[in-house]
Amino acid sequence: MNRCLQWGFAAAVVGLGGFGPAAAQPPAGASPPEVNPAALKALTDMGAYLRGLGAFQISVATTDEDVLDDGQKVQYDGRTDLLVKRPDRLRASVTNERHDRMFFYDGSTVTLYGKRLNYYASAPAPPTIGELADNLEADHGISLPLVDLFRWGAPGYEPTGFTAALDAGPSSVGGATARHYLFRQAGLDWQVWIQSGQYPLPLKLVVTTTTDDARPQHTAVYSWNLAPSFNDAAFVFDPPAGAGRIVLARAKQGETP
Amino acid sequence: MNRSRRAPVAAVTTLLLTVWIAPPAEAARAVRSSGSSSVNRSPNANANANRSANANANANRGANANANANRNANVNRNANVNSNTNVNRNVNYNSDVNINRDVNIDSDYHGGCCGCCYNEHPVAGAMAVTAAVSLTAAAIGSIVAAPPPNCVPVVVNGLTYQQCGGSWYQPQMSGGSTTYVVVNPPQ
Numbered sequence: 001m002n003r004c005l006q007w008g009f010a011a012a013v014v015g016l017g018g019f020g021p022a023a024a025q026p027p028a029g030a031s032p033p034e035v036n037p038a039a040l041k042a043l044t045d046m047g048a049y050l051r052g053l054g055a056f057q058i059s060v061a062t063t064d065e066d067v068l069d070d071g072q073k074v075q076y077d078g079r080t081d082l083l084v085k086r087p088d089r090l091r092a093s094v095t096n097e098r099h100d101r102m103f104f105y106d107g108s109t110v111t112l113y114g115k116r117l118n119y120y121a122s123a124p125a126p127p128t129i130g131e132l133a134d135n136l137e138a139d140h141g142i143s144l145p146l147v148d149l150f151r152w153g154a155p156g157y158e159p160t161g162f163t164a165a166l167d168a169g170p171s172s173v174g175g176a177t178a179r180h181y182l183f184r185q186a187g188l189d190w191q192v193w194i195q196s197g198q199y200p201l202p203l204k205l206v207v208t209t210t211t212d213d214a215r216p217q218h219t220a221v222y223s224w225n226l227a228p229s230f231n232d233a234a235f236v237f238d239p240p241a242g243a244g245r246i247v248l249a250r251a252k253q254g255e256t257p
Numbered sequence: 258m259n260r261s262r263r264a265p266v267a268a269v270t271t272l273l274l275t276v277w278i279a280p281p282a283e284a285a286r287a288v289r290s291s292g293s294s295s296v297n298r299s300p301n302a303n304a305n306a307n308r309s310a311n312a313n314a315n316a317n318r319g320a321n322a323n324a325n326a327n328r329n330a331n332v333n334r335n336a337n338v339n340s341n342t343n344v345n346r347n348v349n350y351n352s353d354v355n356i357n358r359d360v361n362i363d364s365d366y367h368g369g370c371c372g373c374c375y376n377e378h379p380v381a382g383a384m385a386v387t388a389a390v391s392l393t394a395a396a397i398g399s400i401v402a403a404p405p406p407n408c409v410p411v412v413v414n415g416l417t418y419q420q421c422g423g424s425w426y427q428p429q430m431s432g433g434s435t436t437y438v439v440v441n442p443p444q
Contacts, residue, residue: 151297216292244417
């Protein structure tokens, strides 16, 4: 397509008796995409640090966008709260215009609870959060909230597949000094702000979906608590009065998120 | 229709409300995609990476034939010029629970009426369409975004169903939303 456009343009210029040969050249100065090793290292370091966190609590202000079928975008704000005790306890709450949903995982059972409908669904769960994320996605088409926190730095994680990885320099998020990195991979452009210093936590994430011309964007600003107080009951679902149990549908082939 | 230039506002409003009780069927606008919220993929997931981490997005695509009978009356304030009755392209995000949307999205809201569950997942259309369908027998195995009005929740073997006349709907958490499968009466 691009090539067609270029040739068409060149032909048009030639037709005008002008600068045909010059116009047929590929655009000058288009440098190859850059993959900065420092940006990759920042991801690796952040992942290693995240992997070392035993327990944490995080509150995330989110902004998401949908694209309507005529290309108009709809933006909505929300909040995601997560309490994690590695390797096998997780409680999450996702609240936005679309959902008011909770996740409970106690190392053997996972329960999803939809507050607005007062329905819940439970299923046996694998022994780690990482496996839980994989299973929910593959078997049920469900993304664990803030799943990237469990994929960065997971065993076997490698920061690969980027067509660009850039260091955008010093920044700050909510008053905390940070460094800003840009990444480009198939279908996604994304940005992460990583806290500077000895605690390289992600402070902000912006994900731009590039497979849709409207480029819907997800923004998340994180507030961390690395010394949460909780007890194990927090990870066990206790059905509220009137809550109805329903089934957790299996994902059809090709419906993974 | 309203020939008096000085018609009282109330009369205009009444007229408009009357008109809009039975609006023309109008295709709602569906969500074609959602922004991905994650950048890492499950190693088990298929190769169709990164289209969207929002599980709702794929299932919403092109599956909506929604005749939403509800309209937000306050967009009709300018209808007394009698020329632009079809102005309701607005994205109708009422924040209360009795939510009427022109945009056919998934969400977890309850419907206002009937104890049923206007909800989440526009696989086969929203409430108005579903209700019409339910006048005939619902096809076993079909999946709808919401059961018709006037259903009764019934628990069988620990699982909640919605019994709607002679039809039974089994709610299920499906991807990012809840859908309803038409099932045979549970034993």
